[in-house]
Amino acid sequence: MNGFKRLLLTCLIQCVLISLCLANEPLRQGRMVMGFYAHSITENASLSDIEVSLNFWAKDLIAEESQKMHLNILESRAILFDTMPEMHQALLRGELDMIIAPPLEIVREFKRDELKDGFTGMLAGNQPDNLYLVVRGDKNISGIKDLAGKRMLLPEDDELAEVFVDSLFLKQFRANYKTKLTSVQKQKKGSRILLDIYFNQADAGVIYRNAYDVMVELNPDIARTVLVLEKLPIKNKNFSYFVKGYPFSVELSKMVITAFKHSVRAKQILDVFRTPELDHCSINELDFYEEFYADYLRLKKGVKP
Amino acid sequence: MLIKPKSSIFIRVFFLFGFLVLAITLFFAYMAIPMQKDAFNQIMLTQAETVSRSIVQASSDALISRDYGFIVEHNVEVLKNNISIFYVLVSPNAGETILVNQKSWRLLDKVDDELLSLERPDIIYKILSYEGFDNVYHFVYPINFSGVQWGWLHIGFSTEQYNKLIDNMYKQIIYIVGLSLLIIMAVGYFFARWISRPVTEISQLATQVAGGDLTVRSNIKRQDEIGVLSESFNRMIDSLQQSKQQLQNYNQELEQEVDHRTQELAELNKGLDAKIHEEVAKSKQQEALLIHQSRSAAMGEMIGAIAHQWRQPLNALSLVQQNMQLRYEMDKLDADFMNISMEKSNRLIQKMSSTIDDFRNFFKPNKHVDIFYIKYVIRATCELLDAQLKNHNINLTINCPENINIVGLEGEFSQVILNLINNAKDVLVERSVADPMITITVIPASGNGIDVTIKDNAGGVPESIFDKIYDPYFTTKEEGRGTGIGLYMSKIIIENNMGGSLHAFNDSEGANFVIHLKNTPPIKNKSIV
Incomplete structure (x- = not known):
């Protein structure tokens, strides 16, 4: 037997042994408890849909996909929190393995060393979502300065949107936006904000790009009537991060991102949240929001009460 | 020998039964189709009315306050959750006319004339083509608030479900008819056989009887008319057999009687020949007598005639003789007178002789x-x-x-x-x-x-x-x-x-x-x- 053949035989034996070892690898047991900031996810879906998607579909999906990674997730469930501090307390008590919340809220409530990389939703084509400040085209609004005395609509329970608008007004007017606008109303759904502006119920508003694109697709006339004045480049409205110390974060992060590309059940869940795709989300991506919020606070400090 | 007629009762009964059952099935199917269609129409109407009422109720505040954003949002949601609805058209008396379909929504400057003609005080529907959809069940629902007409809600429903129901109905009818045909063929075969078999059997027996075989009997035992026919047939054969036997007996007696009569006639015939000969002879005798009598009568006639014919010449001859005698007595009888008298006498005698010849010639055969x-x-x-x-x-x-x-x-x-x-x-x-x-x-x-x-x-x-x-x-x-x-x-x-x-x-x-x-x-x- 020459040297080449011997090498081939050795490789074959090693492959068989590795396969046997992997096949006999014991299942690691664990859990997956997700904490959701309720106000940030109820815009796109009803509570009943969220409950079904998280407690049944996600459970099935995790149980099915984790098997492939030799994980045995004994418990998987979701908990909705009305406030971020409640969620933070639950995390500190060790009740959560993952949190899903707006990045600004995460920056404000959590410390970096409490979390580690997770994933976030993306638009189709792995495009980032943006926060738009839109105005009616027939109101002669070409800049922030023209917004004075106008009617504004903001998303409900979305502090990032409010900070975004306030920052712009602070920069322009050195005054809080509420003081410069005739009226400020809040709507739960971004689509409704856009419709109200279209039907001249308001002059300006803040919506996410996803909602804007969907509505324009339904009625292209909206793009001609309602124009984008300013945009804040953000990846998504909500970020998901594993709790520091969660043992299966790497496997589950990988599993979620791959599973949501081919699993029917995963597609159903994404459809409920109107999120076409998922992508990896580093903990460092919070830096942008942290700085943005810090800038805002500085601007706010500079404004005389 | 079995007889197989061309158009047997079996075939007739089979086809008659099949035709009747099939005709009844088709008739009921024919009657059921419009009723079923009406039922489906009613279902569509009820569904359309329910959806319309639901939309109007949910959007009532928005409609009154002209919150078009809500109207659009709500109807987009409605269409999203009802794939059988192609479009919703909100047509107010005053304000924006909004058309929402499965993929988009838009404002309309004016409502299409065809749809406008459907905007009436009562609900109405029509099958039409609109928004690129064919055969749309277009339902128009008048929107009223506190008795005031606000506008109309047009909803375009897909007729796919309706057509599926109709198709299913036709399929079911085809299945029923097909099943009926199978049942007809099976049941019809046994029914026709049940009817025709005893009749055919009795018919064959009757043919055998017609051929002279009176030993056959029907073995059909049934408690119906066929059974009665079978019994009657057997009784008829018994009766025929008895009659045949009687006829044979009568025939034998008749033949004996004929033989006897024939002998008597033969004997009588012999006597009759003799009598005929006797009568013919008598007739000949009578005829001869007649001829004789006829001749005698003719002779009498001839004699009478001769007597008449002779009377005048005899008188003349007598006068000639008297003249001659008178002349002689007067001595005036001379030769001339004598010659004249002889000549006259000869002439008279000659005439009398001629008369006799005439009569003789006349009567000579x-x-x-x-x-x-x-x-x-x-x-x-x-x-x-x-x-x-x-x-x-x-x-x-x-x-x-x-x-x-x-x-x-x-x-x-x-x-x-x-x-x-x-x-x-x-x-x-x-x-x-x-x-x-x-x-x-x-x-x-x-x-x-x-x-x-x-x-x-x-x-x-x-x-x-x-x-x-x-x-x-x-x-x-x-x-x-x-x-x-x-x-x-x-x-x-x-x-x-x-x-x-x-x-x-x-x-x-x-x-x-x-x-x-x-x-x-x-x-x-x-x-x-």
């Missing part, structure tokens, strides 16, 4: 068939009777063309003429007719013949004896004067020997005897006189 002129024969016959006729002052007239001739027995024809003139003369004398007259007329008759009529003016033959005058021995003359054979013989001569006919009729003056003769009669060349 002439057996030769010959052509003779009728007028000559009639005139010769009349001359024989001339003295007798003149004696009774009977005026005889003969009207006969000269050139008429016939083929036949001349003597027998003159005998007939003589008989008829004699009969006329006798009745004229008997009835003392003033200006007695006999007329003989010969004229060509129709159909290549001639008619000879002997007419008198004696008043005619009495009607009561018309059918007897040709009978032998029948006479109306006094005892000893008539033999009753003349007319009988005359009819036989004319009809049997000359192929003619003799008949009589009366006119206003008297009797007319008509002899009809053919120009070429089938003549017997044997005289019966």
